[in-house]
Amino acid sequence: MNKIRRFGVLMLLALAVIFGVAFYGSTQLANNNLRALAKQRGISIGTAVQMQVLRNDQSYRDLLVRHFSKVTPEYEMKFGPLQPERDRFDFSAADGIVAFAKEHDQEVRGHTLVWHESLPNWLTEGKWTRDELITILQQHIKTVMGHYRGQIGVWDVVNEAVAEDGNSLRDTVWLQKIGKEYIEMAFRFAHEVDPQARLFYNDYGGEELGKKSNAIYALVKDLRQRNVPIDGVGMQMHVGIKNPPNLEKVAANFKRLNQLGMEVQVTEMDVKISDGSGTIMQRLTAQSEVYRNMMQVCLSAQNCQGFSLWGVNDRYSWLPRFLKKPDAPLIFDELSRPKPAYEALLEVLKKS
Numbered sequence: 001m002n003k004i005r006r007f008g009v010l011m012l013l014a015l016a017v018i019f020g021v022a023f024y025g026s027t028q029l030a031n032n033n034l035r036a037l038a039k040q041r042g043i044s045i046g047t048a049v050q051m052q053v054l055r056n057d058q059s060y061r062d063l064l065v066r067h068f069s070k071v072t073p074e075y076e077m078k079f080g081p082l083q084p085e086r087d088r089f090d091f092s093a094a095d096g097i098v099a100f101a102k103e104h105d106q107e108v109r110g111h112t113l114v115w116h117e118s119l120p121n122w123l124t125e126g127k128w129t130r131d132e133l134i135t136i137l138q139q140h141i142k143t144v145m146g147h148y149r150g151q152i153g154v155w156d157v158v159n160e161a162v163a164e165d166g167n168s169l170r171d172t173v174w175l176q177k178i179g180k181e182y183i184e185m186a187f188r189f190a191h192e193v194d195p196q197a198r199l200f201y202n203d204y205g206g207e208e209l210g211k212k213s214n215a216i217y218a219l220v221k222d223l224r225q226r227n228v229p230i231d232g233v234g235m236q237m238h239v240g241i242k243n244p245p246n247l248e249k250v251a252a253n254f255k256r257l258n259q260l261g262m263e264v265q266v267t268e269m270d271v272k273i274s275d276g277s278g279t280i281m282q283r284l285t286a287q288s289e290v291y292r293n294m295m296q297v298c299l300s301a302q303n304c305q306g307f308s309l310w311g312v313n314d315r316y317s318w319l320p321r322f323l324k325k326p327d328a329p330l331i332f333d334e335l336s337r338p339k340p341a342y343e344a345l346l347e348v349l350k351k352s
């Protein structure tokens with residue numbers, strides 16, 4: 001009898017320990033998850049995703065679900081992949097991402113309707129009149145946004161239309177054939193198709209006050225004044241540790257856009273470390289500071305509701321391909337382990 005009682009007590013103790021550890025573990029999990037913390041702070045936290053990787057890599061999927069409340073298709077919603085031949089649309093890969101997001105209660109950023117890259121050959125090689133290209137633009141926006149109406153609440157309508165130096169509009173097929181009106185046309189077409197969707201102009205290098213951000217500011221101010229339906233500016237935030245964006249200048253830029261009634265979102269953040277110096281640990285620490293500061297700016301700004309990274313982990317980052325050298329620009333490493341940048345985001349999100 002005694003033995004049985006002792007066994008019972010031991011069993012109860014063991015169960016208490018097991019439940020205790022599990023409970024502690026689950027509260028730790030709840031505390032250390034970016035999406036829950038971001039939600040408490042009133043912003044979404046997102047990342048670019050690739051359908052191919054989503055299909056094949058469990059650890060990538062786990063991180064994506066646990067830490068992110070929003071996804072942006074990294075490639076699958078660009079013009080070329082969506083309309084590989086004229087009037088033939090292929091939504092399969094993009095639909096896969098949207099279905100995954102829905103299943104895991106994540107928002108989707110539509111990216112991107114009008115850009116000078118990732119265009120199909122039929123479009124770039126065709127000899128179009130102005131009216132023909134306007135029809136192509138309108139048809140594309142109508143079909144794509146129509147397909148996702150009610151499922152995608154925010155779109156990058158026009159991407160990277162301002163030239164590198166900030167002095168003019170970028171010389172693209174859209175500008176050459178349609179003229180500068182292509183920008184407002186795109187926003188008007190988009191608004192017609194889905195009046196509920198929030199419509200963004202998205203660009204890089206315009207985070208701080210400076211030549212390029214002045215040009216972007218002037219562009220959106222003009223659109224606003226003429227009642228073109230535009231809701232916000234996406235700051236890509238492809239930056240590095242060598243010349244990191246200045247916190248006060250970024251905050252001032254967000255503020256002047258707020259005064260125009262514009263939302264801002266950080267849309268594609270990554271922080272290259274190959275441009276810096278020092279040991280790997282020093283570089284990763286410098287990187288974590290850039291993430292911390294930019295998240296801080298977003299949290300402090302009245303008009304910043306979203307903060308997205310351009311990839312889940314270093315393994316699938318576009319940057320080494322783009323720079324043609326190794327780099328490690330994201331918050332999880334090649335093996336999906338958290339980096340100092342992840343800890344920095346956690347800290348700043350927890351700080352009240």
Ligand code: XIL
Nearest residue numbers: 074075111112118159204236268318
């Ligand atoms: C990049 C993707 O990461 C690559 O996989 C693709 O080949 C080219 O485009 N600015 C943007 C993004 O708006 O769409 C770009 O994404 C990175 C720069």
